[in-house]
Amino acid sequence: MAPSSIALKGFTHQGLLRQFDHLSKEVDEGFVEYKLKLVGVTDNRLQHLITQMKFRVTEGNGECLYELGVTDAGRAVGLSKPEFNETLATIYRMAAALKFEVTILHERVTQREPFMLCAEVLVRKRQVSTVSEVRMAICGSQDAGKSTLIGVLTEGPLDDGRGAARQSVFTHKHELQTGRTSSISAHFLGFDAKGNVINLDADGVDVQQKISEKSVKIVALYDMAGSERYLSSTVSGFSAWEPDAACVVVCAASGVQKMTREQTALCEAFGIPWMIVVTKVDIAGGRLSTTLQDVDAFIRSYHKEPCILDEDEDPSWTPGKVTVVLTSCVSGQGLETIYATMRQAPARHDWSKQRNLPTHVTFTNCRTVGDVGHVFFGLVNQGALHVQDKLQFGPDSQGKYIPVSIRSMHVKGFHVGDAVAGSEVSVTLEPDEPVADFRPGMVLTTTTTASWHFKAELFILRNNIRKDAQPIIHCKGVRQCAAVVAVTTPPEGGNNVIVANFTFMYRPEFVMPGWRVTVMLCGVAAIGTILKDEETASA
Numbered sequence: 001m002a003p004s005s006i007a008l009k010g011f012t013h014q015g016l017l018r019q020f021d022h023l024s025k026e027v028d029e030g031f032v033e034y035k036l037k038l039v040g041v042t043d044n045r046l047q048h049l050i051t052q053m054k055f056r057v058t059e060g061n062g063e064c065l066y067e068l069g070v071t072d073a074g075r076a077v078g079l080s081k082p083e084f085n086e087t088l089a090t091i092y093r094m095a096a097a098l099k100f101e102v103t104i105l106h107e108r109v110t111q112r113e114p115f116m117l118c119a120e121v122l123v124r125k126r127q128v129s130t131v132s133e134v135r136m137a138i139c140g141s142q143d144a145g146k147s148t149l150i151g152v153l154t155e156g157p158l159d160d161g162r163g164a165a166r167q168s169v170f171t172h173k174h175e176l177q178t179g180r181t182s183s184i185s186a187h188f189l190g191f192d193a194k195g196n197v198i199n200l201d202a203d204g205v206d207v208q209q210k211i212s213e214k215s216v217k218i219v220a221l222y223d224m225a226g227s228e229r230y231l232s233s234t235v236s237g238f239s240a241w242e243p244d245a246a247c248v249v250v251c252a253a254s255g256v257q258k259m260t261r262e263q264t265a266l267c268e269a270f271g272i273p274w275m276i277v278v279t280k281v282d283i284a285g286g287r288l289s290t291t292l293q294d295v296d297a298f299i300r301s302y303h304k305e306p307c308i309l310d311e312d313e314d315p316s317w318t319p320g321k322v323t324v325v326l327t328s329c330v331s332g333q334g335l336e337t338i339y340a341t342m343r344q345a346p347a348r349h350d351w352s353k354q355r356n357l358p359t360h361v362t363f364t365n366c367r368t369v370g371d372v373g374h375v376f377f378g379l380v381n382q383g384a385l386h387v388q389d390k391l392q393f394g395p396d397s398q399g400k401y402i403p404v405s406i407r408s409m410h411v412k413g414f415h416v417g418d419a420v421a422g423s424e425v426s427v428t429l430e431p432d433e434p435v436a437d438f439r440p441g442m443v444l445t446t447t448t449t450a451s452w453h454f455k456a457e458l459f460i461l462r463n464n465i466r467k468d469a470q471p472i473i474h475c476k477g478v479r480q481c482a483a484v485v486a487v488t489t490p491p492e493g494g495n496n497v498i499v500a501n502f503t504f505m506y507r508p509e510f511v512m513p514g515w516r517v518t519v520m521l522c523g524v525a526a527i528g529t530i531l532k533d534e535e536t537a538s539a
Helices: 043-059 081-098 146-155 164-168 173-178 207-214 228-241 258-270 287-300 335-343
Strands: 032-035 063-068 100-111 116-125 132-140 185-191 217-223 245-251 274-279 305-308 321-326 360-369 373-382 384-386 390-394 402-411 418-420 424-430 443-445 453-460 472-475 478-488 497-504 516-520 524-531
Touching: 032 043, 043 063, 043 081, 043 116, 063 081, 081 100, 081 116, 132 146, 132 228, 132 258, 146 164, 146 185, 146 217, 146 274, 146 335, 185 207, 185 335, 217 335, 228 258, 228 360, 228 472, 228 516, 245 258, 245 287, 258 287, 258 524, 274 287, 287 305, 287 321, 321 335, 384 402, 402 418, 453 516
Parallel strands: 032 063, 132 217, 132 245, 245 274, 274 321, 305 321
Antiparallel strands: 063 116, 100 116, 185 217, 360 373, 360 443, 373 424, 384 418, 390 402, 390 443, 402 424, 453 497, 453 524, 472 478, 472 516, 478 497, 516 524
């Protein structure tokens, strides 16, 4: 079997030397490099080796394998101990020049007398931890042009007026057919130290790779569903991914719609600062002035001041003001102003305070990837995650957890050895047992608690919560129906504040005091915080 057939680019490292006594012949392309020995390396030779390592890592999408003590023909000859140490030291020198990480995956003794051994070494890019990251929800009513706007901002080419730019944003066939988003997807904008958009200057290089390498700030754009039919998905996005800012998109031809108001109310309830982008100004005609009047009144209804930006004005995220940008994805009007405004979007969360706490990851999705198996997608809420960490995964429908270890981990499409609070991760677990009842809200943590009951203080937005009601609860990744078993009104809370006791109806969940909770009952009924209670987090 050829080395290139091993699923290294996925989420696992199945050691070649662990599986095969004799490897196939080395190939010039790919992410696997054979080296019999690297001793007595000159400076010129070292530079060549460094260039070669960079090529192999690029081929492996951020990682590669070195088979040491192996001939180009694939025979594991081995090295003496002094040769082995010098060869390994050379690998470390090469990696240090490129700021790569080196991990010895496997060593094998090929001969006892004289003693000879070979090794398999993983080389990978380090995760850049100094990059400022901001999550921005792109929301608004259906047909406002949210997906098209994201496509133009992240891909570069303008739209043709018939939705060509949004094709790269949609993830499902029915979205392509209907032109409407039903599931949340993330797309990244990278800015360099001078404020230039890295996406627009990829020069044929993989955009994701260049964003990770060159960015000093990354803005993740979340395409939220605009249809009322998919409001639950949008609420899940706000709850699970905790955006730092929001961009409310309004179509110049149709103005402020019901879902514009609904999703902006969510931003206000979650404490998320927001801007407004008025799209399709090239086809609005006389309707534009009416739309701007609607937008002005809409912003002032939240006791905020609208600030319509011209091309040469500096954007601002000043509290009490809402930036308004007029744009067209066909003509390109206003796009530079949008870039400038997004570049200045503030980070709402200080994740550094969460990084010394016990590890906790909330998962929102699971997919099966080829031979890799189950891949889980989620957010590191607190602590830090490392490959080979041993943690608890659950709770299942019975409230039980299973011990697992982290087999591999990716952040923004690149293999990493660790991830800290605030990182969006995709992981594979060992042992990779089938998870028949996986659901959003399952966690990776150090504890094994699961709650049937919880108490929350809620601010009522509409449809007062009454005893025996059965609303849908959104909390981090959790999405489940819960029964209201008691409702009280705290004396200091005011008319719109209640304290409610809930019982999950189908299975226990992992929830913690202080977590934000959203209650849906014929729309978004209330938003609040889980309170510390004896029954919360009880098994």
